[in-house]
Amino acid sequence: MTGRIRAGAMLVEDGTTTPESLVFDTEQYSANWSSILKPSAAQLDRELQSAGWTFFYMAGAIHVSGFGLSDQSRTDRAVAHAIKAVKLQSCNCFEITQVRRGSFFGLPYTSLIAHARQIQKSRMLHDPSRT
Numbered sequence: 001m002t003g004r005i006r007a008g009a010m011l012v013e014d015g016t017t018t019p020e021s022l023v024f025d026t027e028q029y030s031a032n033w034s035s036i037l038k039p040s041a042a043q044l045d046r047e048l049q050s051a052g053w054t055f056f057y058m059a060g061a062i063h064v065s066g067f068g069l070s071d072q073s074r075t076d077r078a079v080a081h082a083i084k085a086v087k088l089q090s091c092n093c094f095e096i097t098q099v100r101r102g103s104f105f106g107l108p109y110t111s112l113i114a115h116a117r118q119i120q121k122s123r124m125l126h127d128p129s130r131t
Contacts, residue, residue, distance in 0.1 A: 004029070005075050005112075006099055010036040010044070011083070013092040016119055019051035030076070033083055041095050041117075048119065056118040058089060061097070065111040071101070074110040082114045091116035 004027065014032045018024075024044065026034035039047065045055045062085045066077025086094045098113040 004035045004037075005079060005096060007097055008040065009096045010041055010117070011079070011094055011096075012036055012119070016092040017121075018119060019048070019053055019121075021051050022047055022053075030079070030083070036093075053119065053121050054123050055093075056091075056120070057095075058091065058116040058118070060115075062086070062094070062114045062116065063111070064114070065109050067107055067109045071108075071110070074101075074108060075099075078110045078112045082112055086114070086116045089116045091118045093117040093119050 011029055011033050012026065014028075014034055022044075024039055025037040027037055029035045036044070041055075048055045062082055064078050064081035064085065066074045066079070066081060068074040068077055082094060082096075086092075094114045094116050096112055096114045098111075100111045102109060102111070
C-alpha cells in the first residue's frame with residue numbers, strides 16, 4: 001500500500017456523498033479512508049464541475065511526518081497525521097503533493113505535504129446545508 005502514497009495521490013473519507021454520475025475507483029487505505037485510484041485530481045474536478053458539484057482545494061499546506069521501523073509503518077503514521085489535520089478542517093478528501101523519506105539522527109521517517117480538499121454539492125464552503 002505504501003506505493004499508493006505518492007505525490008498526486010488522493011484519499012477520500014468513506015461515505016462521502018458524490019453525484020450519482022460520478023464513478024471512481026478506490027482501494028481501502030485505513031479505517032474510514034480510501035485511496036482514489038482513478039481519476040486524477042484534475043479529472044475528478046472536471047467531472048464534479050460538470051455535475052454541478054464543487055471540489056474545493058484548501059490553500060494551506062499540511063506538513064506531517066511519521067517515524068517507524070518499516071517504510072509502511074512510517075507512511076501509515078504520516079497519513080494518519082494528515083487525516084487528523086484534514087478532519088480538523090472539516091474536509092472529506094485530501095491530495096498528497098509531496099512525499100519525502102529521510103532520517104533524523106539515524107531514525108528513518110516519512111514526511112508528507114498534503115492539501116485538504118472538499119467534495120460537496122454547494123459552491124459555498126461553509127454552507128450549513130452542504131452534503
